Amino acid sequence: MPKAKVTFQDIGVSVTVPAGTRLIEVSEKVGAGITYGCREGECCTCLTKIVSGSEFLAPPSILEDQVLKDNMAPRNHRLACQAQIIGGEIVVKPA
Amino acid sequence: MVAAALTDNAVEIAPGVHWVGALDPHLRSFDIILKTANGTSYNSYVVRGENGVAIIDTVKENFADDFFRRLETVARYDEITTIVLNHLEPDHSGALPELLKRAPQAKVYLSSRAQMMLKALLKPTGEKPPEYIPVTTDDEVDLGGRTLRFLHTPYLHWPDTQCTYLVEDGLLFTGDIFGCHFCDNRLFNDTVGDFRFSFEYYYAHIMRPFREYVLDAIALIEPLAINLIAPAHGPILRHAPRDYVHRYRELATPRLFNEARSEKTLVVFYISAYGNTRRMAESLAAGAESIGGVRVSLYDLEGGESGIFTDLIEEADGLAFGSPTINADAVKPIWDVLSSLTTVNVKGKLGAAFGSYGWSGEAVRLIEDRLRGLKLRVPVEGLRIKLVPDAGELEACRDLGEQLARHLTGRVEHREIEFSQLQATPA
Numbered sequence: 314m315p316k317a318k319v320t321f322q323d324i325g326v327s328v329t330v331p332a333g334t335r336l337i338e339v340s341e342k343v344g345a346g347i348t349y350g351c352r353e354g355e356c357c358t359c360l361t362k363i364v365s366g367s368e369f370l371a372p373p374s375i376l377e378d379q380v381l382k383d384n385m386a387p388r389n390h391r392l393a394c395q396a397q398i399i400g401g402e403i404v405v406k407p408a
Numbered sequence: 409m410v411a412a413a414l415t416d417n418a419v420e421i422a423p424g425v426h427w428v429g430a431l432d433p434h435l436r437s438f439d440i441i442l443k444t445a446n447g448t449s450y451n452s453y454v455v456r457g458e459n460g461v462a463i464i465d466t467v468k469e470n471f472a473d474d475f476f477r478r479l480e481t482v483a484r485y486d487e488i489t490t491i492v493l494n495h496l497e498p499d500h501s502g503a504l505p506e507l508l509k510r511a512p513q514a515k516v517y518l519s520s521r522a523q524m525m526l527k528a529l530l531k532p533t534g535e536k537p538p539e540y541i542p543v544t545t546d547d548e549v550d551l552g553g554r555t556l557r558f559l560h561t562p563y564l565h566w567p568d569t570q571c572t573y574l575v576e577d578g579l580l581f582t583g584d585i586f587g588c589h590f591c592d593n594r595l596f597n598d599t600v601g602d603f604r605f606s607f608e609y610y611y612a613h614i615m616r617p618f619r620e621y622v623l624d625a626i627a628l629i630e631p632l633a634i635n636l637i638a639p640a641h642g643p644i645l646r647h648a649p650r651d652y653v654h655r656y657r658e659l660a661t662p663r664l665f666n667e668a669r670s671e672k673t674l675v676v677f678y679i680s681a682y683g684n685t686r687r688m689a690e691s692l693a694a695g696a697e698s699i700g701g702v703r704v705s706l707y708d709l710e711g712g713e714s715g716i717f718t719d720l721i722e723e724a725d726g727l728a729f730g731s732p733t734i735n736a737d738a739v740k741p742i743w744d745v746l747s748s749l750t751t752v753n754v755k756g757k758l759g760a761a762f763g764s765y766g767w768s769g770e771a772v773r774l775i776e777d778r779l780r781g782l783k784l785r786v787p788v789e790g791l792r793i794k795l796v797p798d799a800g801e802l803e804a805c806r807d808l809g810e811q812l813a814r815h816l817t818g819r820v821e822h823r824e825i826e827f828s829q830l831q832a833t834p835a
Contacts, residue, residue: 326824343830
């Protein structure tokens with residue numbers, strides 16, 4: 314299975330994950346500072362800055378895109394409960 | 409509530425500006441979490457300009473008749489050009505669907521984050537959402553000789569909140585900020601009964617978790633010339649309105665002087681039946697202190713009440729909770745503290761758990777789950793030690809304290825791990 318590496322900059326931990334993993338599946342277990350509310354892509358609590366490697370995340374769904382717009386999210390920010398890792402190396406930190 | 413009931417007429421609060429709200433004197437609890445000893449009010453306002461009429465907020469749905477009766481004494485529905493929604497919680501938007509039916513030509517002005525809430529509120533009506541315009545700080549609406557200017561003041565106490573300033577008159581419509589649950593038909597702060605307690609109680613229960621946002625809002629409000637503050641609940645503040653702005657700044661400023669403000673702070677709470685969890689706490693605290701740059705405080709929960717720890721928790725950067733396990737659970741004083749944090753913001757603080765146990769030791773994991781639920785980050789797996797900690801186990805407690813201190817001070821060594829290592833337990 315293809316692998317990817319995601320680094321949580323705030324706690325200094327890199328995790329090698331299978332492609333297809335969502336950020337939420339890793340960040341909570343590793344104890345990163347990204348916090349969650351609805352976990353369904355609506356509340357924007359888990360807004361996360363993609364420091365590098367945003368191209369290695371699956372594009373946002375229509376719903377995520379709308380929520381990011383409604384909440385005036387800056388560029389290179391995603392919802393950790395929605396963002397799916399598809400490969401490569403990604404560095405993230407809480408927004 | 410005292411004195412005779414209000415008439416059905418609107419009440420003028422400034423030339424061409426009227427209160428058209430409703431009184432709810434019999435309400436005794438609000439949003440479940442607040443007591444309302446003499447009820448509350450839902451304040452709505454009408455502003456008349458040369459080219460149209462604006463409505464600022466509405467009222468709770470079952471008080472809509474009062475609202476419409478008062479509104480009709482000062483404006484016709486076909487004159488309404490503007491509806492401003494400073495806050496969409498149902499106690500202020502309950503009459504909105506009916507208002508939109510009666511004044512379909514009106515444009516709705518609201519914050520960007522209120523848009524999805526508006527759609528959700530109107531969902532049951534099946535009606536198409538009205539024309540709405542998201543606004544932010546310094547956006548204006550010209551009513552003809554009168555200008556409404558918006559201030560983006562989110563999270564007071566919902567994401568959608570904003571304030572609206574009537575420029576020429578120096579009137580500030582603030583939504584819930586500067587409001588309180590106090591029902592008195594004399595309406596104005598210089599004529600109603602003593603509402604100081606209600607004002608502070610409201611801040612403590614509604615606004616305190618958002619104090620950073622309160623300070624942002626105050627920074628926008630302080631430069632304004634203000635003749636009157638018109639909040640969405642409680643007395644209209646026409647006498648010395650700036651005093652209330654000043655009081656909010658005081659309330660939102662950290663209440664304890666912190667000599668350690670250049671350092672990170674870690675508060676270790678514990679409770680111990682036989683001294684084992686206490687010894688773990690002491691070792692953890694010593695470990696954290698040894699790292700430098702972290703001020704550590706140690707508190708035995710048995711020696712205090714949960715309420716008095718709230719200030720400490722609000723100010724702390726990190727929190728560690730130690731509990732024995734009794735009947736497969738953490739003990740009540742721990743849960744009392746962890747269930748009394750809705751009035752402060754703990755999101756993003758560092759959290760950790762530890763404890764001695766005799767049999768099954770569930771407390772630590774349960775506390776960690778609760779901490780995550782409260783949106784703390786829990787980067788270091790907690791420590792469970794069976795009965796009496798030996799020297800090696802106390803060293804592990806010390807190491808836990810050191811790790812917490814490193815996380816607090818940003819001195820964590822980079823680690824590389826496999827996803828499979830995370831499947832069973834936290835890293």
